[in-house]
Amino acid sequence: MPEKLYQKPKGTSDILPSMQPVWKRIEQAAEKIFAHRYQFGKIDIPLFESYDLFARSSGDSSDVVSKEMYDFYDKGNRHLALRPEGTAGVVRAYVEDKLYGPEHEKPVDLYYLGSMFRYERPQAGRMREFHQLGAESFGSDSPFLDVQIIQMALDFFHEFNLKDLVVKINSLGDDQSRASYRQALVDYLSAFKDQLSDDSKRRLESNPLRILDSKDKNDQKILEKAPEISDYLNPSSKDRFEKVINILDDFGIKYQIDEKLVRGLDYYNNTIFEIVTTDKTLSSAATICGGGRYSGMVEEFGGPQTPAIGFAIGLERLITLIDNDFKKTVPDLYLVQADKSAAAFVNKLAKQLRQKFGLAVELDYNDRSVKAQLKSANRTGARFSSVIGSRELENGLIVLKRMEDGSQKELKVNQLTGEDFI
DSSP: OOSSOOOOOTTOOOOOGGGHHHHHHHHHHHIIIIIIISOOEEOOOOSEEEHHHHHHHHOTTSHIIIIIOOEEEOTTOOEEEEOSOSHHHHHHHHHHTTTTSTTSOSSEEEEEEEEEEOOSOOBTTBOSEEEEEEEEEESOOOHHHHHHHHHHHHHHHHTTTOOSEEEEEEEOOSHHHHHHHHHHHHHHHHTTGGGSOHHHHHHHHHOGGGGGGOOOHHHHHHHTTSOOGGGGOOHHHHHHHHHHHHHHHHHTOOEEEOTTOOOSSTTOEEEEEEEEEOOTTSSSOEEEEEEEEOTTHHHHTTOOOOOEEEEEEEHHHHHHHSOOOOOOOOOSEEEEESSGGGHHHHHHHHHHHHHHHOOOEEEOSSOOOHHHHHHHHHHHTOSEEEEEOHHHHHHTEEEEEETTTOOEEEEEGGGOOGGGGO
């Protein structure tokens, strides 16, 4: 035994074979809904990028940048970071690869699925290495697109029969509206500065809108009489939000206007939303998707003026909510060796059946007893089993036993067809 037992880093997990069907189902649902139904193209972006990319997009004052980034210097003394979210990398790719060019249909619709990294306290549904499924749309400011994006996320969740889904929605307005509200919020909260939590005191100077998201009970009490952003939306922002609400009504999407909803990153403006499930089997409402408009980021990254909207779904949390009893792959046939003399024949037969008919074949490699091998055939859920002994070897026979009902049929090996395993 080694002196040290190696363990995975805190906040990470091994996705074992038993869980792979769940992840495969998520990928298939994303391809069905995002790629096929809504025609979003899949994009893969690097696991790490320039540190400045995330600092610039998220805002230096955000928790992601100030406390949660896994950043490092490489051998060339370049300051890099593991990606804490997907939007910044997708925007960088949109600009760098000139997807805004005239040869690309607008809007440019992209989706991604992969690992993200944040240094935070691990808890149920939230890890230091976690996975996100996200979508981004570039090139249209239509309120109809806002609602279609929300509908796409809901369609994805419906693939897993999630119930009691509610969209929480708000508007941060345009830059002018947001700046006016920010000042009003600072003026109000400054009178309570000494009573705020330490995090909120820090945010009051750097990112006051994030205080609205505080979970501190005393902060929440102070916020009860705080100014509401709807009072600071200019006419154009207010009109735009009303259009979004009217379309949600027309689509029959259940929603709640939540004035305290701000999202955790600095780049959002106008429509922002979260999707929560209030399924009664859960102890409390669970946020399973969040996103919104972030018009302005493409220009910050050196691209042309481009409206944009997107969302991300945390897959670990999703997995805690969905029924994980997905159909697992089971062997078509379990070949049982009656004795060692059958090993060469059985192994060659397995090879032929896999290649000729595409069958999933299992067999033993540890010289176990026939009884032990038959137990394995039962445990794996094999559809057929066959015991190969001296009689079968001498006569080139195989006796197929259907495990479901115990019925048997004897066949010549050289006359087998794919139909025999149906």
